Amino acid sequence: DAKTTQPTSMDCAEGRAANLPCNHSTISGNEYVYWYRQIHSQGPQYIIHGLKNNETNEMASLIITEDRKSSTLILPHATLRDTAVYYCIVRAYNFNKFYFGSGTKLNVKP
């Protein structure tokens, strides 16, 4: 099962783009990359997911490298409300092994 590696914490200025990296070097060809975030001990919130192509929705963009060994979540204009722990997750073939990891604590500063 693929695991992910993320920085423990990152800072971002309000209004600037936040780029959160994730390494998943052992990912298999049929595994998806998911991003969730958790704001102050609330339930995790789905952000975006992708397989091979870059994806964009109203919340964020997901850039996946061509070899799929890493990805970057982009919040184009970070606000103070985006301060949260961001989890990069590789969805294993056996879905009962959905590893969350420790995530990246994003601090958006005024």
Added chain:
Amino acid sequence: NAGVTQTPKFRILKIGQSMTLQCTQDMNHNYMYWYRQDPGMGLKLIYYSVGAGITDKGEVPNGYNVSRSTTEDFPLRLELAAPSQTSVYFCASSTSGRRDDEQFFGPGTRLTVL
């Protein structure tokens, strides 16, 4: 839709006591999950269910039991509470278990065992 709801929000138990954490979803999702989150850590899967009457173990099932008698409800039972079960418990649901299907999470239950 209320989505995924959990009760209670907070609970303090004494060692050896029992309790049931309730989880209900109104999205007609077949798949439901229970996770626990220890301080500063990610979520770990306890049990999951693929439909009424069907449950299976996740990563950390010891000390817990579940049942799924209806599509909407997925209660988690702690029979003999231990301090190691102090955690925040999250329930989630999804339409299916496919790799491209997102999970919707409840607000969590904060449990302390003393």
